[in-house]
Amino acid sequence: MSTEQAQAQAQDTSAWFEDQAFWNDFYPHLFSPERAAQAVRIVERSPLFRFPAGSRVLDLCCGPGLFTVPLARAGHTVTGVDLSAPMLSRARTHCREAGVEARFVEAEMLGFAEPGAFDAVVNMFTSFGYYDRHEDNLQVLRNTHTSLAPGGTLLIDVVGKEILARLDERVSLSERDGKLLVQRDTVLDDWTRLRSDWYSIEGSHAATGSMTLFLYSAGELRDMLGAAGFTDVRFHGDYDGAPYDHRAERLIAVATKGVDVRGN
Numbered sequence: 165m166s167t168e169q170a171q172a173q174a175q176d177t178s179a180w181f182e183d184q185a186f187w188n189d190f191y192p193h194l195f196s197p198e199r200a201a202q203a204v205r206i207v208e209r210s211p212l213f214r215f216p217a218g219s220r221v222l223d224l225c226c227g228p229g230l231f232t233v234p235l236a237r238a239g240h241t242v243t244g245v246d247l248s249a250p251m252l253s254r255a256r257t258h259c260r261e262a263g264v265e266a267r268f269v270e271a272e273m274l275g276f277a278e279p280g281a282f283d284a285v286v287n288m289f290t291s292f293g294y295y296d297r298h299e300d301n302l303q304v305l306r307n308t309h310t311s312l313a314p315g316g317t318l319l320i321d322v323v324g325k326e327i328l329a330r331l332d333e334r335v336s337l338s339e340r341d342g343k344l345l346v347q348r349d350t351v352l353d354d355w356t357r358l359r360s361d362w363y364s365i366e367g368s369h370a371a372t373g374s375m376t377l378f379l380y381s382a383g384e385l386r387d388m389l390g391a392a393g394f395t396d397v398r399f400h401g402d403y404d405g406a407p408y409d410h411r412a413e414r415l416i417a418v419a420t421k422g423v424d425v426r427g428n
Protein backbone atom coordinates (compact mmCIF):
# COMPACT_ATOMS: atom_id res chain seq x y z
CA MET A 165 0.00 0.00 0.00
CA SER A 166 1.37 3.45 -0.90
CA THR A 167 1.73 6.21 1.72
CA GLU A 168 -1.16 8.11 0.07
CA GLN A 169 -3.41 5.05 0.21
CA ALA A 170 -2.48 4.41 3.85
CA GLN A 171 -3.24 8.05 4.73
CA ALA A 172 -6.55 7.91 2.90
CA GLN A 173 -7.45 4.69 4.72
CA ALA A 174 -6.46 6.15 8.09
CA GLN A 175 -8.66 9.22 7.48
CA ASP A 176 -11.67 7.22 6.32
CA THR A 177 -13.60 6.61 9.52
CA SER A 178 -16.96 6.04 7.85
CA ALA A 179 -18.66 2.69 8.32
CA TRP A 180 -18.84 0.19 5.44
CA PHE A 181 -22.63 0.53 5.22
CA GLU A 182 -22.34 4.26 4.51
CA ASP A 183 -20.33 3.56 1.37
CA GLN A 184 -22.69 4.05 -1.58
CA ALA A 185 -20.17 2.44 -3.93
CA PHE A 186 -20.64 -0.85 -2.06
CA TRP A 187 -24.42 -0.89 -2.52
CA ASN A 188 -24.10 0.32 -6.09
CA ASP A 189 -21.41 -2.17 -7.18
CA PHE A 190 -23.30 -5.14 -5.73
CA TYR A 191 -26.82 -3.91 -6.52
CA PRO A 192 -27.49 -6.47 -9.31
CA HIS A 193 -26.57 -9.33 -6.98
CA LEU A 194 -28.36 -8.02 -3.91
CA PHE A 195 -31.55 -6.81 -5.54
CA SER A 196 -32.04 -9.18 -8.46
CA PRO A 197 -35.41 -9.71 -10.20
CA GLU A 198 -35.48 -13.17 -8.53
CA ARG A 199 -35.21 -11.58 -5.09
CA ALA A 200 -37.93 -9.06 -6.00
CA ALA A 201 -40.22 -11.93 -7.08
CA GLN A 202 -39.40 -13.83 -3.89
CA ALA A 203 -40.29 -10.76 -1.80
CA VAL A 204 -43.68 -10.59 -3.55
CA ARG A 205 -44.30 -14.29 -2.82
CA ILE A 206 -43.32 -13.86 0.84
CA VAL A 207 -45.62 -10.88 1.38
CA GLU A 208 -48.52 -12.54 -0.45
CA ARG A 209 -48.24 -16.03 1.03
CA SER A 210 -46.17 -16.16 4.21
CA PRO A 211 -48.10 -16.71 7.45
CA LEU A 212 -45.46 -14.49 9.10
CA PHE A 213 -46.61 -11.54 6.97
CA ARG A 214 -50.30 -11.81 7.80
CA PHE A 215 -50.63 -8.36 9.31
CA PRO A 216 -54.16 -7.05 9.93
CA ALA A 217 -55.66 -5.29 6.90
CA GLY A 218 -54.55 -1.69 6.59
CA SER A 219 -51.68 -2.03 9.09
CA ARG A 220 -49.13 0.76 9.43
CA VAL A 221 -45.89 -1.00 8.46
CA LEU A 222 -42.34 0.28 8.84
CA ASP A 223 -39.90 -1.27 6.35
CA LEU A 224 -36.67 -0.52 8.22
CA CYS A 225 -33.65 -0.46 5.88
CA CYS A 226 -36.03 -0.73 2.93
CA GLY A 227 -33.38 -0.53 0.18
CA PRO A 228 -34.98 -0.20 -3.27
CA GLY A 229 -38.36 -1.27 -1.89
CA LEU A 230 -38.47 -4.98 -2.66
CA PHE A 231 -40.79 -5.46 0.34
CA THR A 232 -42.22 -1.93 0.43
CA VAL A 233 -43.97 -2.36 -2.92
CA PRO A 234 -45.84 -5.63 -2.20
CA LEU A 235 -46.68 -4.47 1.33
CA ALA A 236 -48.26 -1.31 -0.09
CA ARG A 237 -50.00 -3.35 -2.77
CA ALA A 238 -51.47 -5.54 0.00
CA GLY A 239 -53.24 -2.41 1.31
CA HIS A 240 -50.91 -1.52 4.18
CA THR A 241 -49.74 2.03 4.89
CA VAL A 242 -46.01 1.66 4.44
CA THR A 243 -43.08 3.81 5.52
CA GLY A 244 -39.65 2.90 4.14
CA VAL A 245 -36.58 4.08 6.05
CA ASP A 246 -33.06 3.90 4.65
CA LEU A 247 -29.91 5.96 5.10
CA SER A 248 -29.17 5.94 1.40
CA ALA A 249 -30.73 8.64 -0.78
CA PRO A 250 -30.01 6.71 -4.02
CA MET A 251 -31.72 3.61 -2.57
CA LEU A 252 -34.76 5.67 -1.60
CA SER A 253 -34.86 7.17 -5.07
CA ARG A 254 -34.97 3.65 -6.55
CA ALA A 255 -37.68 2.67 -4.05
CA ARG A 256 -39.79 5.68 -5.07
CA THR A 257 -39.38 4.74 -8.72
CA HIS A 258 -40.42 1.14 -8.02
CA CYS A 259 -43.51 2.35 -6.15
CA ARG A 260 -44.43 4.69 -9.00
CA GLU A 261 -44.00 1.91 -11.57
CA ALA A 262 -46.14 -0.43 -9.46
CA GLY A 263 -48.83 2.24 -8.98
CA VAL A 264 -48.60 2.16 -5.17
CA GLU A 265 -47.87 4.81 -2.59
CA ALA A 266 -45.47 4.75 0.34
CA ARG A 267 -43.80 7.31 2.51
CA PHE A 268 -40.00 7.36 2.58
CA VAL A 269 -37.66 8.75 5.22
CA GLU A 270 -33.90 9.13 4.83
CA ALA A 271 -32.57 8.17 8.25
CA GLU A 272 -30.14 5.99 10.18
CA MET A 273 -31.83 3.07 11.89
CA LEU A 274 -29.89 4.05 15.03
CA GLY A 275 -31.69 7.40 15.20
CA PHE A 276 -35.14 6.58 13.82
CA ALA A 277 -38.10 6.20 16.18
CA GLU A 278 -41.69 7.43 15.86
CA PRO A 279 -43.44 6.52 19.12
CA GLY A 280 -46.40 4.18 18.67
CA ALA A 281 -46.67 4.97 14.96
CA PHE A 282 -46.58 1.42 13.54
CA ASP A 283 -48.45 -1.87 13.87
CA ALA A 284 -45.57 -3.83 12.34
CA VAL A 285 -41.86 -3.31 11.68
CA VAL A 286 -39.99 -5.48 9.19
CA ASN A 287 -36.20 -5.55 8.85
CA MET A 288 -35.36 -7.85 5.97
CA PHE A 289 -32.40 -9.59 4.35
CA THR A 290 -29.74 -9.20 7.03
CA SER A 291 -30.11 -5.48 7.62
CA PHE A 292 -29.30 -5.70 11.32
CA GLY A 293 -26.13 -5.95 13.41
CA TYR A 294 -24.27 -3.39 11.30
CA TYR A 295 -22.95 -1.23 14.14
CA ASP A 296 -19.57 -2.02 15.71
CA ARG A 297 -20.94 -1.49 19.23
CA HIS A 298 -23.35 -4.06 20.66
CA GLU A 299 -25.16 -1.21 22.48
CA ASP A 300 -25.95 0.52 19.19
CA ASN A 301 -27.54 -2.60 17.70
CA LEU A 302 -29.55 -3.01 20.89
CA GLN A 303 -30.64 0.62 20.57
CA VAL A 304 -31.99 -0.14 17.09
CA LEU A 305 -34.22 -2.81 18.66
CA ARG A 306 -35.26 -0.36 21.39
CA ASN A 307 -36.19 2.12 18.65
CA THR A 308 -38.39 -0.44 16.93
CA HIS A 309 -40.07 -1.19 20.27
CA THR A 310 -40.72 2.54 20.75
CA SER A 311 -42.08 2.86 17.21
CA LEU A 312 -44.57 0.02 17.62
CA ALA A 313 -48.05 0.42 19.00
CA PRO A 314 -48.88 -1.95 21.89
CA GLY A 315 -49.54 -5.40 20.46
CA GLY A 316 -47.42 -4.60 17.38
CA THR A 317 -45.03 -7.04 15.71
CA LEU A 318 -41.35 -6.82 14.82
CA LEU A 319 -40.01 -9.21 12.17
CA ILE A 320 -36.24 -9.48 11.69
CA ASP A 321 -34.64 -11.70 9.07
CA VAL A 322 -30.89 -12.38 9.28
CA VAL A 323 -28.37 -15.10 8.48
CA GLY A 324 -28.32 -17.07 11.73
CA LYS A 325 -25.07 -18.07 13.40
CA GLU A 326 -26.25 -21.69 13.54
CA ILE A 327 -26.92 -21.70 9.80
CA LEU A 328 -23.48 -20.35 8.98
CA ALA A 329 -21.80 -22.81 11.35
CA ARG A 330 -23.51 -25.69 9.52
CA LEU A 331 -22.01 -24.76 6.13
CA ASP A 332 -18.71 -26.31 5.12
CA GLU A 333 -17.93 -23.72 2.48
CA ARG A 334 -16.74 -20.23 3.35
CA VAL A 335 -16.37 -19.20 -0.30
CA SER A 336 -19.21 -19.08 -2.80
CA LEU A 337 -19.36 -18.28 -6.50
CA SER A 338 -22.38 -17.18 -8.52
CA GLU A 339 -22.99 -15.56 -11.89
CA ARG A 340 -25.48 -12.93 -12.99
CA ASP A 341 -25.67 -11.31 -16.44
CA GLY A 342 -22.05 -12.21 -17.21
CA LYS A 343 -20.84 -10.86 -13.88
CA LEU A 344 -19.20 -13.24 -11.44
CA LEU A 345 -19.74 -12.75 -7.73
CA VAL A 346 -17.26 -14.29 -5.35
CA GLN A 347 -18.14 -14.08 -1.67
CA ARG A 348 -15.70 -15.10 1.06
CA ASP A 349 -16.91 -15.20 4.65
CA THR A 350 -14.57 -14.99 7.63
CA VAL A 351 -15.74 -15.61 11.17
CA LEU A 352 -14.25 -13.08 13.61
CA ASP A 353 -13.94 -12.61 17.36
CA ASP A 354 -14.90 -16.12 18.52
CA TRP A 355 -18.02 -16.30 16.33
CA THR A 356 -19.19 -12.84 17.40
CA ARG A 357 -18.88 -11.18 14.02
CA LEU A 358 -18.70 -12.00 10.36
CA ARG A 359 -16.66 -10.30 7.67
CA SER A 360 -17.93 -10.89 4.20
CA ASP A 361 -15.60 -9.93 1.34
CA TRP A 362 -17.24 -9.56 -2.05
CA TYR A 363 -15.71 -9.44 -5.51
CA SER A 364 -17.78 -8.69 -8.58
CA ILE A 365 -15.85 -9.52 -11.74
CA GLU A 366 -16.84 -8.53 -15.27
CA GLY A 367 -14.22 -9.15 -17.95
CA SER A 368 -11.06 -7.51 -16.67
CA HIS A 369 -12.91 -5.19 -14.29
CA ALA A 370 -13.33 -6.16 -10.63
CA ALA A 371 -15.18 -4.33 -7.87
CA THR A 372 -14.46 -5.27 -4.28
CA GLY A 373 -16.39 -4.61 -1.09
CA SER A 374 -16.45 -5.80 2.46
CA MET A 375 -19.04 -5.84 5.22
CA THR A 376 -18.49 -6.63 8.87
CA LEU A 377 -21.48 -7.31 11.03
CA PHE A 378 -22.58 -9.03 14.22
CA LEU A 379 -23.58 -12.65 13.80
CA TYR A 380 -26.45 -13.71 16.07
CA SER A 381 -27.67 -17.03 17.34
CA ALA A 382 -31.38 -17.33 18.12
CA GLY A 383 -30.53 -17.27 21.84
CA GLU A 384 -28.50 -14.07 21.55
CA LEU A 385 -31.20 -12.36 19.52
CA ARG A 386 -33.83 -13.52 22.03
CA ASP A 387 -31.84 -11.90 24.87
CA MET A 388 -31.46 -8.65 22.94
CA LEU A 389 -35.16 -8.53 22.03
CA GLY A 390 -36.02 -9.14 25.69
CA ALA A 391 -33.64 -6.34 26.76
CA ALA A 392 -35.32 -4.05 24.22
CA GLY A 393 -38.70 -4.70 25.88
CA PHE A 394 -40.28 -7.37 23.68
CA THR A 395 -42.30 -9.99 25.52
CA ASP A 396 -43.32 -12.80 23.20
CA VAL A 397 -40.44 -13.82 20.85
CA ARG A 398 -40.66 -16.70 18.36
CA PHE A 399 -38.18 -17.95 15.78
CA HIS A 400 -38.68 -19.51 12.37
CA GLY A 401 -36.33 -21.06 9.85
CA ASP A 402 -38.23 -20.08 6.71
CA TYR A 403 -41.22 -18.08 5.50
CA ASP A 404 -43.59 -21.02 5.67
CA GLY A 405 -43.19 -20.71 9.43
CA ALA A 406 -41.01 -23.82 9.93
CA PRO A 407 -39.20 -24.02 13.27
CA TYR A 408 -35.69 -22.65 13.60
CA ASP A 409 -33.86 -25.96 13.68
CA HIS A 410 -31.06 -27.83 11.85
CA ARG A 411 -32.90 -27.35 8.51
CA ALA A 412 -33.33 -23.58 8.88
CA GLU A 413 -32.56 -21.40 5.86
CA ARG A 414 -32.87 -18.05 7.65
CA LEU A 415 -33.08 -16.84 11.22
CA ILE A 416 -36.43 -15.06 11.40
CA ALA A 417 -37.45 -13.51 14.71
CA VAL A 418 -41.07 -12.48 15.29
CA ALA A 419 -41.39 -10.39 18.45
CA THR A 420 -44.44 -8.77 19.96
CA LYS A 421 -44.67 -5.57 21.94
CA GLY A 422 -46.75 -6.35 25.00
CA VAL A 423 -49.88 -4.42 25.82
CA ASP A 424 -49.68 -2.84 29.26
CA VAL A 425 -51.88 -0.33 30.99
CA ARG A 426 -49.29 2.44 30.71
CA GLY A 427 -49.08 1.84 26.94
CA ASN A 428 -45.30 1.30 27.11
Ligand SMILES: C[S@@+](CC[C@H](N)C(=O)[O-])C[C@H]1O[C@@H](n2cnc3c(N)ncnc32)[C@H](O)[C@@H]1O
Nearest residue numbers: 181225226227230246247248272273288289291
Ligand atom coordinates in the same frame (compact mmCIF):
# COMPACT_ATOMS: atom_id res chain seq x y z
C1 LIG B 1 -29.01 -5.77 2.67
S1 LIG B 1 -29.89 -4.34 2.15
C2 LIG B 1 -31.55 -4.90 2.38
C3 LIG B 1 -32.59 -4.01 1.77
C4 LIG B 1 -34.05 -4.52 1.90
N1 LIG B 1 -34.42 -4.70 3.29
C5 LIG B 1 -34.25 -5.79 1.12
O1 LIG B 1 -34.69 -6.79 1.71
O2 LIG B 1 -34.01 -5.79 -0.08
C6 LIG B 1 -29.60 -3.22 3.49
C7 LIG B 1 -30.15 -1.81 3.31
O3 LIG B 1 -29.93 -1.11 4.53
C8 LIG B 1 -29.51 0.22 4.26
N2 LIG B 1 -28.72 0.62 5.43
C9 LIG B 1 -27.46 0.25 5.72
N3 LIG B 1 -27.09 0.77 6.89
C10 LIG B 1 -28.15 1.47 7.36
C11 LIG B 1 -28.36 2.25 8.55
N4 LIG B 1 -27.41 2.36 9.46
N5 LIG B 1 -29.56 2.85 8.71
C12 LIG B 1 -30.53 2.75 7.76
N6 LIG B 1 -30.36 2.02 6.61
C13 LIG B 1 -29.20 1.38 6.43
C14 LIG B 1 -28.73 0.12 2.98
O4 LIG B 1 -28.69 1.37 2.33
C15 LIG B 1 -29.51 -0.96 2.22
O5 LIG B 1 -30.52 -0.37 1.44
